[in-house]
Amino acid sequence: MVDDALAAVVARLYSAPPEDFVAIRSEEVAKARKARDTGLAAAVGKLRKPTVAAWLVNLLAHERPDLVEELLELGERLRDAQRDLRGAELRELSTRRRATVSALAKEAAGLAGRDTAPLTEVEGTLAAALADAAVAAAVREGALTKSLEYTGFGETPRPQLRLVQGEQGVGTVTAKRSAPTQDDREQRAEARRREEERRRAEEDHARAVKQARRELMTALQQLSDAETAKSEAERAVAAAGKAIRSAEKRVKIAQDALADLS
Numbered sequence: 001m002v003d004d005a006l007a008a009v010v011a012r013l014y015s016a017p018p019e020d021f022v023a024i025r026s027e028e029v030a031k032a033r034k035a036r037d038t039g040l041a042a043a044v045g046k047l048r049k050p051t052v053a054a055w056l057v058n059l060l061a062h063e064r065p066d067l068v069e070e071l072l073e074l075g076e077r078l079r080d081a082q083r084d085l086r087g088a089e090l091r092e093l094s095t096r097r098r099a100t101v102s103a104l105a106k107e108a109a110g111l112a113g114r115d116t117a118p119l120t121e122v123e124g125t126l127a128a129a130l131a132d133a134a135v136a137a138a139v140r141e142g143a144l145t146k147s148l149e150y151t152g153f154g155e156t157p158r159p160q161l162r163l164v165q166g167e168q169g170v171g172t173v174t175a176k177r178s179a180p181t182q183d184d185r186e187q188r189a190e191a192r193r194r195e196e197e198r199r200r201a202e203e204d205h206a207r208a209v210k211q212a213r214r215e216l217m218t219a220l221q222q223l224s225d226a227e228t229a230k231s232e233a234e235r236a237v238a239a240a241g242k243a244i245r246s247a248e249k250r251v252k253i254a255q256d257a258l259a260d261l262s
Contacts, residue, residue, distance in 0.1 A: 006043050014143045015062040021049040053121035054144040056108040061142030063111050067104055075130035101126045121147035
C-alpha cells in the first residue's frame with residue numbers, strides 16, 4: 001500500500017542526518033518512479049528537510065519510541081493534574097518533567113553521535129509535546145521539520161453554554177396570536193438583559209479560572225526551581241566543606257613535616 005510505503009520512506013528520511021536528506025529523497029523519488037508509483041513519488045517529493053533540532057526529536061521517536069511514549073504518558077498525567085488542580089501531584093510531576101526532558105534531549109544527541117547539538121530547541125519541542133496533545137502526536141510520528149515551543153501549559157477552560165428552549169403546547173384549536181403588548185416587550189427585553197448578564201458572568205468565570213491555573217503553574221514552577229537551586233547549593237556547601245577538611249589535613253601534614261625538619 002502507498003501509505004505503508006510512504007511510512008517506510010518517512011522513517012528512513014527523518015531518521016537520517018539532515019545533510020543527507022536531499023540525496024535520500026531524490027533516491028526514493030527515483031525508486032518510486034521506476035516502480036511506476038507516481039503517487040508515492042509525488043508524496044515523497046513534497047517532504048521537507050528538517051532542522052537539526054527537529055531531526056534529533058525525530059531520531060528519538062524512531063530509535064527510542066519507548067522513551068517517547070514514557071514522555072507522552074507523563075504529559076497526559078500533567079494535563080490531567082493541571083485540569084483538576086491537584087497541586088501536590090503537579091509539584092511532583094513538574095520536577096519529573098524537567099529531569100525527563102533534559103535526559104531525553106541528551107539521549108537524542110547521543111543517538112546522533114554529535115558533540116554539539118541544539119539541546120535547548122530539542123527540550124523546547126519535548127516540553128511542547130508534554131503540554132499539547134497535538135504536538136505529542138506529531139512528535140510520536142517522527143516527521144517534524146522544525147522545532148516547536150509552547151508558551152503556556154494545560155488546556156483552556158471553555159464556558160458551558162446552555163440553549164434554553166420554551167415548551168410549545170399542542171391542542172385541537174390554534175389560538176390567534178395577538179400583537180405584543182408593552183408589558184410583553186419589557187419582559188422580553190428584561191429576559192434578554194438577564195441572558196446577556198449570565199453569558200458575561202460565565203465568560204468572566206472562565207477567564208478567572210484560566211488565570212488562576214496559569215498563576216498556579218507559575219508558582220509551582222518557581223517552587224520547583226527554588227528547590228532545585230537549594231539542592232545545588234547544599235551540594236556546593238558539602239563539597240566546599242570536604243575541600244576545607246582536606247586542605248586542613250594537608251596543612252597539618254606539612255606543619256608536622258616542617259617541625260620534624262626543625
